[in-house]
Amino acid sequence: MSSTPNEAAPHGAPASPIAVRVQAIESLLIAKGYVDPAAIENLLDTYEHRIGPRNGARVVARAWTDPEFDRWLDRDATAAIASMGYTGRQGEHMVVVRNTPMVHNLVVCTLCSCYPWPVLGLPPVWYKSAPYRARAVADPRGVLAEFGVDLPDHVEIRVWDSTAEIRYLVLPMRPEGTEGWDAEALAELVGRDAMVGTAVVGLPAGEPA
Numbered sequence: 001m002s003s004t005p006n007e008a009a010p011h012g013a014p015a016s017p018i019a020v021r022v023q024a025i026e027s028l029l030i031a032k033g034y035v036d037p038a039a040i041e042n043l044l045d046t047y048e049h050r051i052g053p054r055n056g057a058r059v060v061a062r063a064w065t066d067p068e069f070d071r072w073l074d075r076d077a078t079a080a081i082a083s084m085g086y087t088g089r090q091g092e093h094m095v096v097v098r099n100t101p102m103v104h105n106l107v108v109c110t111l112c113s114c115y116p117w118p119v120l121g122l123p124p125v126w127y128k129s130a131p132y133r134a135r136a137v138a139d140p141r142g143v144l145a146e147f148g149v150d151l152p153d154h155v156e157i158r159v160w161d162s163t164a165e166i167r168y169l170v171l172p173m174r175p176e177g178t179e180g181w182d183a184e185a186l187a188e189l190v191g192r193d194a195m196v197g198t199a200v201v202g203l204p205a206g207e208p209a
Helices: 017-031 037-065 067-082 130-138 140-146 183-187 192-196
Strands: 094-098 103-108 156-161 167-171
Touching (some): 037 067, 037 167, 037 183, 037 192, 067 167, 094 156, 103 140, 130 140
Parallel strands (some): 103 156
16 A cells, blocks of 8 residues: 555655554554455555546647647646646646756655646655655756666756645656557556656557657
């Protein structure tokens, strides 16, 4: 489950006191039969991996295939995203930052865990962890390398600090070899981490580049 201590420390940090308390309460509720662990897993998976990130993936795919929508994101990302039905709390003021061959964007919230829920769902545990929040600013290239993103030295890394007023969505680069793909197929390529900046979008294994 997302509240387990082991998942709270992708960078070697111990679980927070809150995470430990949540796990204890969760275990107690399961032991007394009040909560079905399978139901919890399904609920967390739905909001963390399916409902939220799928919304953001559709935004990205539309930007890749609809030039006018792409320009609208630059002018007013909040309105453009809301036009697709993705709006609400934690998404009142959206800003889209786009990756290019020369610039890679990374999003963090240094004070807490501000995150664009309407387009990305629940924030992952690592996003809320103190090590990520500190090191994303101090050593973004090193953090990206830990996520498997090794960028050439000439690529500038820009770190964006989300706040209670502004949430950021990274618009990743469209992979080469996807010319002619429709928005639905392109959305399948886009994962949550690419929209935070801790991953890049690539073709599925076995797909010719």
